[in-house]
Amino acid sequence: MTPTRVAAAPGGWRALTPGLLVAAAAVGVSAGIHLVVPVVPLLTVCVILGIVVGQLPVTRAFLDGVLAPGIALSARRLMRIGVVLLGLKLSLVDVAGLGWVTFFSTVAVVLLAFSGTWLLGKLFRLPGSEPLLLATGFAICGASAIGAMAGVVRAKNSDQAAPIALVTLCGTLAIFVLPALWHPLGLDTIEFGHWVGAGVHDVGQVVATAQLAGSGALAIALVVKLTRVLMLAPIVAVAAVVERRRSVTTTAKRPPLVPLFVAGFIAAILVRTFVPLPDEVLGAADGLQTVLLAMALFALGAGVNLRRMLTTGSRSLLVGLLSWILIAGLALTAVHIAG
Template identity: 45%
Template sequence: MTTQTKPAGTPVRPQAGPPALSAALLPGLAVCVLATAVAMIANHFLPAVSPLLIAIILGAVMANVVHLPQRLQPGLQFSAKRLLRAGVALLGLQLMFSQILGLGWGVIVMVVAIVGLGITGSMFIGKLLGLSWTQRILIACGFSICGAAAAAAVDGVVQAEEEEVVTAVALVIIFGTLMIPIIPALSDLFGFGSKQAGLWAGGSVHEVAQVVATAGAIGGGALAVAVVVKLARVLMLAPVMAVLSLRQRRSAEGLPAGSKRPPIIPLFVAMFIAMVALRSTGVLPDAVLGAGKFVETALLTAAMFALGAGVQVATMRKVGAKPFVMALLSTVWVMSIALVGVLLVG
């Protein structure tokens, strides 16, 4: 897909790496901090609505209602890249290896199949539609692993166009949100118990926050099952990123001239695994885990606001219908894989 001139307010990709921490970042960071506070306060009064979702919507609304000054862009870009990676790393504190093993080998195989077949099938769908490789991989990983965070993380390795990143993020918002009422309704239609419905929600819904909302609507014990299954999908980000990094190291395709080859495992992914390992030791007190959860939520909320600020109606019109078709078919594909898994192991 050929990238045209970016609309005003779209974060600008630098030619030589992310910005250093400097005074130039302060205006954009200040806006992100304010938006994060608003989203987290709103979540306090509306606990059923994730602050991450509120932040994405807030950023998208702001970007389309007012003109974002250029001086905000360095801070927004820093938040969308650096703060997101820090938040993903801290996300590991929510998960223990024992929780994954406790799912049983059948569910573990189901999770691996959802991610592996989800990405493979989505990439094939996107190829049939004629989308670029980078656009396909962003959507495929976002829909198969963990939504906007996965899409943005993958962008750190494959260096997609900014237009492709914001498109993938917008599609995660749209289709993941649509699944919140659909999965409970279909689960009821199929006669699923809370465990089966939780497995399906955790295995098919895109964002962690959207999984929580979906499973919460189902009720019963669905939430606990859904969150663990979803976090198991998040853990798959590590091997997927390693594979993509190896691909990019072996080929200059998609890399800007003069760019360094990416590491086999990006630092933030290694830190995510380290945080899971640390949590699994059981040495961290509840106070530390609580503080880590708060910081992780704040970082990801700020990052989601920055990503949302790049989602503009003009950009979505320009990319055309093909990414939306891929997103729809990918959503159905991932839901179908998860459904088969539930029927086999649930």
């Protein structure tokens, strides 16, 4: 697949349509699976389905052929639009409601998790952009963050494969592992929700995990999680600045100082905070955002080469597991500080 060539794909929308239709159909199939197995979030199912489809020789041929332009568009453009709409979930009023201690401890968890995961990736000599993508996905919001960061730093598809697979694996494990540790750790329902929001990767995985402790735990988990999502804007913007400076010494086209989708994400947060939007509008935006991210995550999953990852990705797996433990520990520390 060649995502950077989508705009110049021969045939325009005619070339894009097959891949877009397949990605949309995959969302429908994933929704059916999610209804049967509701404990696994829809977006996680989409990633897993994409990974499975991407390993089959028959479907791989189509993914690399006629479906490639539409799949590439889903992975890049639809991902960015979905991230913008994700901003409508977050109101600064809700963030302020956490209190300063919880807010700053959540920001600290993101920054320490990001730095720690990046350093682990460098220590284990992961190739290319893998350390950065792993750090972004694990510290902020899973595969969505990986897709957003990959577009800014022009990461290769091969660099995205391991981070996407690992953030899906570890986030899914969290759905089962964290509830098992809830009572042994002596956490009440609100503390458990805080821990989940600060330590689980994807928004859907947070919902699936926190809802087991009731509506109070789910509410705090979502606000804490969306506060972590808020950190996507500054971290991606910093990466864009670094990439822009690096491109000065190369022949590569310089990226924008602030990526357009990051500006849109911030604008959406401000709209959600200061403009009284009807519930119908928010509901429609939420539904569209879910569909767009689901299509994008299926496309990203389809780009994962498990055979290559299993033969050469043992270091990536170790970094992912260590990062997962690091983030869970940092999040638990934040819970005790806030308590």
